[in-house]
Amino acid sequence: MSAEGAAKPLALVVAGPTASGKSALAVRIAEEVGGTIINADSLQVYRELAILTARPGKEDVDRVPHRLYGVLSVTENCSAGRWRQMALTEMERARGEGRLPILVGGTGLYLKALEEGLYEIPAVPTAVRAEAEALLASGERDRLRQDLAEGDPESHARLHPNDTQRLLRAWEVLQATGRPLSEWQRRPALPAAPWRFAWILLLPPREVLAREIDRRFQAMLEAGALEEVRLLMDFDLAQSSTAAKAVGVPDLAAYMRGEVDLDSATRAAQAATRRYAKRQLTWLRGQVLGRKETILLIRAQYSDLNSRRIFPKVLQFVLTLSG
Numbered sequence: 001m002s003a004e005g006a007a008k009p010l011a012l013v014v015a016g017p018t019a020s021g022k023s024a025l026a027v028r029i030a031e032e033v034g035g036t037i038i039n040a041d042s043l044q045v046y047r048e049l050a051i052l053t054a055r056p057g058k059e060d061v062d063r064v065p066h067r068l069y070g071v072l073s074v075t076e077n078c079s080a081g082r083w084r085q086m087a088l089t090e091m092e093r094a095r096g097e098g099r100l101p102i103l104v105g106g107t108g109l110y111l112k113a114l115e116e117g118l119y120e121i122p123a124v125p126t127a128v129r130a131e132a133e134a135l136l137a138s139g140e141r142d143r144l145r146q147d148l149a150e151g152d153p154e155s156h157a158r159l160h161p162n163d164t165q166r167l168l169r170a171w172e173v174l175q176a177t178g179r180p181l182s183e184w185q186r187r188p189a190l191p192a193a194p195w196r197f198a199w200i201l202l203l204p205p206r207e208v209l210a211r212e213i214d215r216r217f218q219a220m221l222e223a224g225a226l227e228e229v230r231l232l233m234d235f236d237l238a239q240s241s242t243a244a245k246a247v248g249v250p251d252l253a254a255y256m257r258g259e260v261d262l263d264s265a266t267r268a269a270q271a272a273t274r275r276y277a278k279r280q281l282t283w284l285r286g287q288v289l290g291r292k293e294t295i296l297l298i299r300a301q302y303s304d305l306n307s308r309r310i311f312p313k314v315l316q317f318v319l320t321l322s323g
């Protein structure tokens with residue numbers, strides 16, 4: 001590590017796919033070294049999605065400071081840029097209190113934006129986003145694609161035919177700013193955070209994750225996930241909104257509307273969660289494993305059952321960095 005890098009304050013990242021035990025591990029670390037846990041999950045920022053996002057409960061929040069959990073309404077948009085600024089503020093706050101910032105989550109885009117920087121693109125007005133939603137809902141996808149082909153051929157050429165989310169994003173930016181998204185992406189980016197990042201990466205075997213995902217979703221149902229979805233449906237969110245697409249929400253909403261039975265909805269939500277974990281694993285292997293300078297890899301799920309085997313190694317890693 002360069003002298004310049006060593007002079008930067010330390011921030012710890014605890015990452016892994018959903019159900020890998022990263023939140024429980026972060027709490028143990030924070031207790032041992034005096035840390036503040038900062039949420040890096042794009043859905044746990046929403047206060048109305050406590051159960052289905054497995055947001056830390058009161059017991060854990062009482063044990064160590066937690067930041068950026070449940071801080072926004074599902075009616076608000078939390079972009080990578082907005083989260084990045086909130087995270088930097090909380091990191092400085094933790095540092096001022098003499099605590100170690102511990103970023104915890106599986107949203108790769110958020111963590112990448114924080115550590116490596118981010119293209120600064122103006123916010124899209126609500127009216128433009130509503131127009132895009134209306135066009136899509138009325139079957140005008142081809143018009144959206146044609147507008148993009150004419151105004152931003154570079155983004156259009158890169159776009160997968162089924163990638164509705166990126167299609168809407170590129171179209172909205174073009175309409176709101178009069179400039180192609182591809183042009184904004186070539187502009188100077190927000191700089192990398194002035195911190196030294198160390199990563200703890202949990203990569204459990206897929207079959208272990210699959211079992212835990214299925215078990216945990218059943219526990220979510222028992223904890224009130226259906227009522228959470230019922231309340232969420234009252235907001236009448238756009239189908240492309242972040243909260244409406246949260247894993248498990250579309251499937252349970254279909255049950256609430258009488259379209260499927262509960263067993264079918266449960267199996268569909270569990271399968272969707274397993275697919276989500278697979279995407280997270282792919283990103284973590286491609287963007288983190290073998291690319292980060294300071295990283296501790298743990299090829300297991302963290303739990304109370306294996307904490308005696310795993311935690312001493314984790315604590316030694318953190319203390320060595322902090323010393």
